[in-house]
Amino acid sequence: MELLAIKSREGLVKRIGGCHRYLRWGLIVFILSCGSAQANTVRLLVSGEQNYYRETQQHFSSTLLALSPDTRIAVTVLGDSAEQNALLAPWPEDIIVTIGTPATELAYQNRSGKKTINLFITSDVWQRLEGETPDQKNVASVVLDQAPDRIMLLARILAPNARKAVTVTGPISSANIAALEQSAANLNFTLAAKTLSEHDNPVAAMSPLIKNSDVFVALPDSAVFNRATAKWALYLGFRSKIPVIGFSKAYTDAGALASIYASPSDIGRHGAELTADALLETKAFSAGLHHPRYYTLHSNPSVAKALNISLPNESALYKMYEDALVKRP
Amino acid sequence: MLFTPHTSKACHPSPLRGVDQLSAAACVFGILLSCGSTNAAFAAHDSLTEADLLSDIPVISVATGMDQALNRSPASITIIDQQMIADSGALNWVDVFRLVPGFQAYAVNANRFAISYHGVGQEFPNHLEVMVDGRSVYEPIQSTVIWSSLGIDLDDIERIEIVRGPNAPTQGSNAFLGAVNIITRAPIQDAGTRLKVISGDNRTREVALRHNNNLGTADYRLSVNYRHNNGFPDIDAFGPDDGEEALSFALRTTLTPNLNNSLDVDVGFSRQDTEFGYPSSTEEFIPVRYYSQYQRLHWDHLVSDKQDFQLQFYRNYFRAYGTANLGLLSTLVPPFLFGAPFNLVDQPFIFGFHTMESERYDLEGRYRHQFSDRLKWTVGLGARHESVDSTLFLGDRGKVDEQSFRIFSHSEWSPWQRLTFNAGMMVEHSIQGTLISPRLSLNYDLHPDHTLRLSGARGKRTPSITETNERLVYRAGDLILEDQRRTEELDEEQITNIELAYLARLPDHNMTLDFKLFWEEIDDGLEDYKESFNDFPANLDTSRLVRDNIATWETRGAEMELTYRPGDHTYIRLHYTYLDLDSELIQTLAPLTFTDVDNSMPRHAGGLLVNHRLNDAFSAGVTLYHQNEVEWLSGDFIDEFTRLDAQITYRFKTGSSAGKLQLIGQNLGDNYNEFYEENVFETRVLLKATLDFP
Known part of the structure; x- marks a missing residue:
């Protein structure tokens, strides 16, 4: 060459x-x-x-x-x-x-x-x-971006007994609420979503939502919205012992239990x-x-330990996820 | 907005010079804010882009990273997180800092700690900057950190970020050899109430209560802590014990009015009653009360996903009071002092430092901008007003004030994927003049998981108010004698540091390794030499101490830190330090004689922490620390020792509450000495119980 x-x-x-x-x-x-x-x-x-x-x-x-x-x-x-x-x-x-x-x-x-x-x-x-x-x-x-059903599927695998899923959306991601609700229903979740504006108090808005949930699903929005909300979502998730499912490696490294995303490779x-x-x-x-044919799962064992969640290693998680993808409704 | 130029009183002329200068700085920040606080951050977006999906999320809580990835950092960094503190069974600051390579941590008295990095064993180490949530707790009055007055419960710590190396380019003068930032848990992080009780040998009793809740839109954490112990048992046997009785209170509050602003408001105080003195003469122990309080405001403003601005203002107040009644003078001093020319009158002899106070106001603004994934930049401005009041240290001068100003900048640039340059500089202006402390580093990724770092730093340190102005005067009856201690016209201390480091992350093996070789030289170091004078009668001591820039320390060495998780349930951490000190100090000026303190650093020191989670309920661990023999500069020769601690932890749930019982055995082997040979650390057994209510 x-x-x-x-x-x-x-x-x-x-x-x-x-x-x-x-x-x-x-x-x-x-x-x-x-x-x-x-x-x-x-x-x-x-x-x-x-x-x-x-x-x-x-x-x-x-x-x-x-x-x-x-x-x-x-x-x-x-x-x-x-x-x-x-x-x-x-x-x-x-x-x-x-x-x-x-x-x-x-x-x-x-x-x-x-x-x-x-x-x-x-x-x-x-x-x-x-x-x-x-x-x-x-x-x-x-x-x-991953299809909403893929994100919800990861939430279902990591929180098999969860009933209530919650999310907050911003000006862009609010358009995905309907699709996410449908995916949640297919996986036996009830979804509660709240749209935040820049004037909203993020902790006051998210606190009751997360307190009454079993899993928090983060949806990508503008970078500044992601950054402004992630910190509080992760803190509140820890406080209520609720796992957060993210959408990027950075989200997992910051404190989410796991993320699904398409990497450059x-x-x-x-x-x-x-x-x-x-x-x-x-x-x-x-x-x-x-939608991306290939995907990357990235999990955070430290978070799992802090939340007392049994987290399979990443190769086992891939296998579980692939099997679930095949069997999904 | 905190400091709007048109509305803030701080912008108007003030009769107080220090406050006036702080006001000027506030005005500058106000202008900056008015530029940066537009709502552009949340301006309407057309659509989501790949940059949104891949943007950085600030690291928090359980993650061990920082804004800057460790492999891009210009210095060696150790992170001690809450889990590590709990796993090690640490009960005080000495226990915590013995987990860190390069650090010397010891108990001068049972409840008076001294901690330094590459230090020579001083009673008051003065080259380490320590911050709590970014608030400097370095006390100008004794030019050190009064650890027992911090008022922090170890359970409230989220993590401790430790910069192992000169950090004056970022944190200023006092970070001459290193810097520590103790980050406490955010109020939003926890819920409910935690009760902690510790009980054990030496009548150790500790009760702590932590309550997290919200009041309106403010989340808060309230911590109250009470401690008591009897100190070293052997000291107790000779006379007054060196135990403590301490009480502290801390309130940390977070407000999040909207998506791009958050405000922290913190207040706290602590009070400690203990003994101060040399354990070889416990009859001269001084009962001392340390009292401190602080107020802190911190504002975070998100300008955009790539830019943020922080503004912090705080006030520290510290007071120490210590006197001892040693009895009638006639029982303590020679009879001739009651005749001419002294004409002493027999009376109770009150010994000690009476009252000393210090106060600090500090304002700092910091702006960060990530221009691209290859270039990050930080710039900041700060202003500080400090005052010290002590008859003991400052003689008749009484209260001394000082103002200082600083501007600093740091940038991280990666021209190629594997190469990162860091360049930073601090310019400080104080009564001492203008000091410049630069640092440059080059990080090269041999492989994405293997990084080499070469860095060089120059640091300068302004002597503290007390170091500059200290003057001790003896008064014997009618006769005021010449200073017992005096201070020359002091220059700044200077340090040059070069490091070569290797950082490996082996994710497949759950292992990280941090190894560095370093060389550092301190010139114009502050130390005391002896001088004779003739004012005293011949049968009294006619020598006094003079502080001057008379010391040179050259240190070479290596440090290693290794963490390994062989499985989900086991954590292993190993660290080792090798230090080789070559020093030269003036001992006397007339005649000129020199001495060295080459043995005042332990040549070898290291530790091992192993923790294993047996099941959901039980975990067990051991902590081992070994230190070579050392001749501490202000302490005694301490023989080499190995200390073995062990812990067994049982976790349980009862109803909606969760609890933890931890049995801690400290120093399960032979006794060893802490700083002075009379400070004998024996085997101790303690029980720690925590109960969390929802």
């Missing part, structure tokens, strides 16, 4: 005005080539230099090259300027793959009719973009499999929203 800069090959530097500007924009363009003259080509648009984008990119590339060794992957890392990023299109490759919201938005703005696979976005972003440009027959998206792997299917035409292209 060789790693080549393709700026001269594509005339990219000329288009955007020289190497200095190229560097200043933070645009880094590489080719991962396997040397085949008839290689399938993929344009990978990465939203930025953040670690989670890089990890997704690495897992996507390694999985795709394992599945389709003749693939050439051209990687473009977007800069900060939307106007200048827009100059990067169009892309000559067979398939466009995006990682992260900015790259996905750029791909939506520059619809080429080519097959496009969007990775590492949320279903919320997907719905917004689909609403703006509907009927994208050649666009598939693997979203980060989960998304990268799923995205690579979709891309390989599209390149090799082994399966019909499946447009639309895809």
